[in-house]
Every structure is written in structure tokens, then in C-alpha cells.
Amino acid sequence: MISRSPPREDRPDWRRELSEAYRDPLELLRMLELDSEKIGYAPAAAHLFPFRVTRYYANLIEPRTPADPLLLQILPQTQEMLSATGFEAEPLAESRDAQGNSLLAKYQQRVLLMVSGACAIHCRYCFRRSFPYNDFVGHRRLSDAITRLEQDPEIKEVILSGGDPLVIDDAALGELVRRLEAVPHVSRLRIHSRLPVVLPSRLTPGLLEVLRATRLRTVLVLHINHPREVTQALGDALIPWRQSGLTLLNQAVLLRGVNDDPETLEELSEKLFDAGVLPYYVHLLDRVSGSAHFEVTDARAREIETDLRTRLPGYLMPRFVREVNGEPYKVPLAAA
Ligand SMILES: *Cc1c(COP(=O)(O)O)cnc(C)c1O
Ligand code: SF4
DSSP: OOOOOOOOTTSOOHHHHHHTOBOOHHHHHHHTTOOTTTTTBOHHHHHHSOOOBOHHHHTTSOTTOTTOHHHHHHOOBGGGGSOOTTOBSSTTOGGGGOOSSSEEOOSSSEEEEEEESOOSSOOTTOTTTTOOGGGTOSHHHHHHHHHHHHHOTTOOEEEEEESOGGGSOHHHHHHHHHHHHTSTTOOEEEEEESHHHHOGGGSOHHHHHHHHHSSSEEEEEEEOOSGGGSOHHHHHHHHHHHHTTOEEEEEEEOOTTTTOSHHHHHHHHHHHHHTTOEEEEEEOOOOBTTOGGGOOOHHHHHHHHHHHHHHSOGGGOOEEEEOOTTOSSOEEGGGO
16 A cells, blocks of 8 residues: 555644634524524624624533623624713724834834734624724735834834734745844734634644744734633644743733633633743723723722732733823723
8 A cells, every 4th residue: 555644634724614604693693592682682783893703612602601701702782882981983093003004103112013904703892893904904015014114123023913913824924924034123023813712723833833933032922811712722732832932921801791800810810821821911991882891990900900919829910901092001000
């Protein structure tokens, strides 16, 4: 018999999984055995910001549980249709900072590079749900961004953002990383992504190879909000990543009904550490229209932060911060 390498077909193809994501909330609700009439599902909310979730993530949701913290993050709800004072389409007014390229430069040393407007999942609390991606993404804007980087020796770190930067494939990402590392004063690369959390198969050997091959010191910041999102599948997929010495961090958003208690955040920090990931930030909600029902009051957030501090070693304690327009850094909750 002719010997051949083992079949590869059984390796999950993340692109296929991505294309098979649920886009019809009713299909998901049927799968979860939930009655759309009884649980506050609002088709109108899905018109404003489309519904989208991977099958992998949908399978982590408990059936027949309307208050499931994972379901709440993705289900278009009637509450999104209520207007609330202080909640706006673009709370951070980021498009004001548009410079005609893919960069968002608000802080010293580091800039956001908007790689794509697409995501694998649509999080109902997303502050960029109305973001004018067309003003930022595209080949021309990316090339202009790199020209701008070349001209500004102050920039040491490029943060890939979006949307989700990992929706682009490994070849495109490799090409982008090579262009960035050709800028001599750039020394660090950071990737902010929720994709591995909702599709662990995205952590391909090819992606890791791209990041190991670059001279840039690389940080991957995952966006995990709830301990049940730290699955065995994600932990397994991260093993080669932590062995390769990349820095793995997490940021969460503090969300009412999802993770607004110290027990849940304590468990999150512990499970992250088990997976080789350190807690970085817990963000207070950015006040985007349609997300008021997720807001946790400052008083409650402070209580949670203090309680959490008594439970965890310092290195597992995330920084509680919020974004304040015009401030040169994420403002600590204690100072806000
Ligand atoms: C959050 C953010 C960063 C990164 O801030 P760090 O505190 O370094 O994590 C950079 N640029 C923009 C525009 C941001 O919103
Ligand atoms: S993955 Fe991030 S950018 Fe995409 S919808 Fe969720 S919060 Fe928004």
C-alpha cells in the first residue's frame, strides 16, 4: 500500500463553521426549546442590528433557560427598542477621529487598526454596533494607514481591531503582519478578538505560525465575559499558543444578568488562568443605544470590584475601567 499522510478532512474548517452560523433567531430558539413569544425576543431589534451566532457558541447555551447568560448576550430583545437618556448610537464618537485611513489613534504609543467590520457573533451590547466601518476598512485605507504609521515614529504598538480582525484568513493576516513589521519603530502587535471564544477552531496552526514568525512581540487579547465561555475546546486550542510564549490576556464587559456578581467573575479569572490567560480589563458598558438593560450602576460595579479583590490573588484581579471621551487612557472605575 502506498503510505500517505493522515487525512486532514476531519480538521474543522473554521471558515465553513463561520458560514454556517445561525442568522435566524427563530431557528436558534427552536433548537433551545424556547417560546419566542414568552422570552422578550424582538424581530425589530434584529433589523437594527442583525442576529448572528456560531453553532459552537449556541451549543453552550442551556436549553429551556430564558435567563441563560450566554443567550442574553446574543438574543435581540424588546428592551433594545427602548430609548434611554445618555445612550447614543456612537457613545465614543470614534468616527470623529476618522482620518481617511484604517487607524484610530486616541492614545499615545498605540493605535487601533480596523481590519474588518465583520464578526462571527453579534453581541447585543456592542458599542460599535453602528460604527461606520466603510470609513475605515478596505485596501486603500489600509495602505494609507501603513503610510501614516511609517511617518509617525511615536507609534510602538499596533492593535488589530474591528469588527473582529480574525475573520480575515491566515494568508491575509500574514501579509498584514509582514507589512507592519517592515515599519522599524513598531515593536508590538496586539490582536483583540472574540473569534476564538465563539469558534476555537479559528486558532489554527497557520495563524500561530504567522505570529511566531514575526519579530513583533505579540499579545492576544480574548473577549470572554462568562466562565462558561472558557470551554475544554478553547483550553485545548490554546495549549500550543501558551507554549509558544505569546502573551494571552482577557477583557470582559460588565453586563447585568450576565456576569454582574463577584462569584461569576471569580470563577472567570480562575478558569482563564487554567487556560493560560490572564485577566486584563473588566470594562464598564459603553452607553450605546439599545444596551441600557445591560448597564450595571457605578455603585454596584464598585461593590463587585471590592468584593472580587478580597477573593483573588492580585495577578488574577482584572482592572475595572471605563472609556471616557477625551481622556488619554481607560479610566479606572475608582477614579471615575
Ligand atoms: C482601548 C483602546 C486602546 C488600548 O488601550 P489599552 O489601555 O492599551 O488597552 C487603544 N486605542 C483605542 C482607540 C482604544 O479604544
Ligand atoms: S465580537 Fe466584538 S465587535 Fe463584534 S459584535 Fe461582539 S463586541 Fe462587537
